[in-house]
Amino acid sequence: MAIDNSFIIKKIEKFEYLHILYSTATKLPFIECDDETFDDQIYAFTTEEMTQAFARRYITDKILLNAVKIPNDVFQKFFRSLYLLGVNAVMIQDEGAPVRVQLSQLCEAPDISEMKNTKVPAANPEMQLTGIYFMQELTRPIQRSNAEKKHLHELEEEMAHNLLNSPLILTMDTTGIEGKWNPADKNQRPKVPMVTTKNGKSYQPVYTEIGEVRKFMQQTKSQQRLEMLAMPYEKLEGFLVGASEGFVFNPGGFNLILNRDQYKQMLTRYKQEAGE
Numbered sequence: 001m002a003i004d005n006s007f008i009i010k011k012i013e014k015f016e017y018l019h020i021l022y023s024t025a026t027k028l029p030f031i032e033c034d035d036e037t038f039d040d041q042i043y044a045f046t047t048e049e050m051t052q053a054f055a056r057r058y059i060t061d062k063i064l065l066n067a068v069k070i071p072n073d074v075f076q077k078f079f080r081s082l083y084l085l086g087v088n089a090v091m092i093q094d095e096g097a098p099v100r101v102q103l104s105q106l107c108e109a110p111d112i113s114e115m116k117n118t119k120v121p122a123a124n125p126e127m128q129l130t131g132i133y134f135m136q137e138l139t140r141p142i143q144r145s146n147a148e149k150k151h152l153h154e155l156e157e158e159m160a161h162n163l164l165n166s167p168l169i170l171t172m173d174t175t176g177i178e179g180k181w182n183p184a185d186k187n188q189r190p191k192v193p194m195v196t197t198k199n200g201k202s203y204q205p206v207y208t209e210i211g212e213v214r215k216f217m218q219q220t221k222s223q224q225r226l227e228m229l230a231m232p233y234e235k236l237e238g239f240l241v242g243a244s245e246g247f248v249f250n251p252g253g254f255n256l257i258l259n260r261d262q263y264k265q266m267l268t269r270y271k272q273e274a275g276e
Contacts, residue, residue: 005099005102005105008094008099009101009106011094012106015094016071016072017069017070017071017072018069018075018078019044019046019047019051019068019070020044020045020051020067020068020078021042021043021045021065022065023064024064024066025064025135025136025255026132026135026136026253026254026255027252029042029085029087030063030065031086031087031129031132031136033133034100037089037100039088039089039100040129041088041089041090042087042089043091043093044092045094046093048067048069050093051067055067061140061142062140062142075106079107080108080109080110083103083112083125084110084209084211085125085129085132086125086126086128086129086130086132087103088102088103088104089101089103110123120169120228121167121169121208121210121230122210122211123209123211124162124166126162127159127166127208128209128253128254130161131162131250131256132254134152134156134159135254135255137151137152137155138152138155138156157270159256160266163266164233164270166232167231168208168236168249169208169210169229169230170204170231170236170239171226171227171228172193172226172227172229173192173193173226174188174226175191175223176190176191177190181227183229192204192241195248195251197257202243202244203245203257204241204244204247205247205248205249205251206247206249207249208249208250212253213226215252215253216250216251220252233266234267234271236263237264245260246258246263
């Protein structure tokens with residue numbers, strides 16, 4: 001029997017803010033798969049106190065979360081962005097017990113199929129969701145039991161399946177080139193963007209969708225003029241430069257780093273599953 005959530009949905013429209021739980025590992029909303037409904041859901045609260053109290057439940061499992069305050073005037077934009085992460089439900093805590101609201105009840109879904117079929121991918125929610133789940137688990141600083149190791153491996157398999165079967169975006173910095181960049185013109189020499197980690201190592205950024213490129217440029221306040229190239233995972237290696245340790249996927253999001261050996265191992269380990 002369908003649950004009538006019209007009351008809470010009407011209340012949401014009048015909330016001044018929503019407090020959303022974010023993962024410190026991915027810099028994205030914290031997502032969990034519900035054990036009973038299998039909804040991929042995030043958590044929203046009407047007060048910061050409730051948010052912090054809920055987040056403390058995860059400390060024992062070494063899952064670090066923080067609260068991000070979302071104002072009313074961007075509720076719709078925020079909810080629409082959740083579709084691009086593969087989220088389909090929001091657990092909302094106001095008064096009384098938490099209420100699960102389907103994302104489709106909160107905002108209209110964008111045409112994901114059209115966005116996925118662009119030459120340079122504008123959306124890849126399956127890749128985002130599996131990447132987020134994998135990185136949320138991988139970054140927990142724990143000694144894993146055999147069951148936890150198996151679970152992490154399963155998450156890696158799901159993530160790798162999407163990574164090896166998705167068009168990915170590599171960028172070139174053409175700021176110093178006059179006019180439009182022509183990849184066939186050997187006299188034009190674009191720069192290869194790099195992301196430097198805290199330990200001083202440099203990686204080439206790769207993105208799963210256009211929005212991730214824009215987000216990272218906004219986060220870094222980059223003024224580079226970037227050209228985007230869409231390519232499959234196995235062709236990335238041909239663009240590696242000498243100064244690069246490997247690749248970082250979605251550096252402004254789930255931030256998956258693969259050094260050169262890990263990049264090759266991923267391809268070797270999962271290429272059969274990817275239809276090679």
